[in-house]
C-alpha cells in the first residue's frame with residue numbers, strides 16, 4: 001500500500017543519527033496516516049525529531065549533510081520520499097522552516113515576489129498574499145519586522161506556491177501567547193481559504209496556541225523509541241473540526 005488517499009503516510013518509520021560509536025534513535029516503529037485536506041498538528045517536545053521529519057517530507061536534506069538512517073517507508077500523496085525525493089512533489093509541498101527562511105536584505109514584498117517567481121506565478125500576487133497574512137502595509141525592510149510580523153511574511157511566502165501540502169515548523173515559537181494564538185488562527189484561515197485543496201500540518205510543542213483549531217492531532221512524536229498507535233487515532237479523529245488539539249504520547 002502506498003497510502004494514496006493520505007497526504008502523509010509513515011509506515012513502520014524510524015529515524016536515527018550516527019553519534020560517536022553508536023546511534024541517536026529519535027523515532028522507531030511509527031505509523032501515522034494524515035488524511036488529505038485537513039489541518040493537523042504533530043506534537044513533539046524539543047529534540048523529538050520534528051525538524052528532521054520536516055526535512056524528509058520536504059526533500060531538504062543536502063547531499064553533503066550526514067543523512068539520518070531512515071527505516072520503514074514514508075509517502076507524500078502516495079509518492080515514496082524515503083529514498084530519493086520525487087521532483088513532482090517539489091511544486092506541491094511548501095514549508096515554513098523553524099528559522100523562517102526570510103532574506104533580511106529584501107523587503108517583505110520582495111521576499112514574497114521571489115517565492116512567487118520560483119513557483120511560476122505572477123509577482124503581482126505578493127501584496128494580496130501579505131494582506132491575507134495580516135500585513136496590509138508591510139514595512140520596507142525585513143529587519144524592521146517584529147517576531148510575529150516575520151512569521152506572517154514567512155506564511156505569505158509559503159502560500160506563494162499555492163501548495164497542496166503546507167508544513168509549518170514551530171510557527172508560534174518565540175511569540176507571546178496573544179501573538180502565538182493569532183498566528184495559529186492565521187494558519188487555519190489560510191488553510192480554509194484554499195477550500196479543501198490543501199493539507200496543513202503544523203509541527204509544534206505549543207499546544208495551547210492551537211487549542212480547538214485543528215481537525216485532529218495525529219499524535220505526538222516522543223523521542224527515543226516512540227511507539228505509534230496513531231493510525232487508529234487518526235482514523236478516529238479525522239474530519240472532526242474543533243476537536244481539542246490534544247497530543248497523544250505515542251510512546252506512552
Ligand SMILES: Nc1ncnc2c1ncn2[C@@H]1O[C@H](COP(=O)(O)OP(=O)(O)OP(=O)(O)O)[C@@H](O)[C@H]1O
Pocket residue numbers: 017018024026044045046047048049050051052053065066098170205
Ligand atoms: N544533521 C544532524 N546530524 C546529527 N544529529 C542531528 C542532525 N539534525 C538533528 N540532529 C539531532 O537530532 C535531534 C532532533 O533534532 P530535531 O531538530 O529534528 O528536533 P526538533 O523536534 O525539531 O527539536 P526542536 O523542538 O528543538 O526544534 C537533536 O538531538 C539533534 O541534535
Ligand SMILES: [Mg+2]
Pocket residue numbers: 050051052098169170
Ligand atoms: Mg525543530
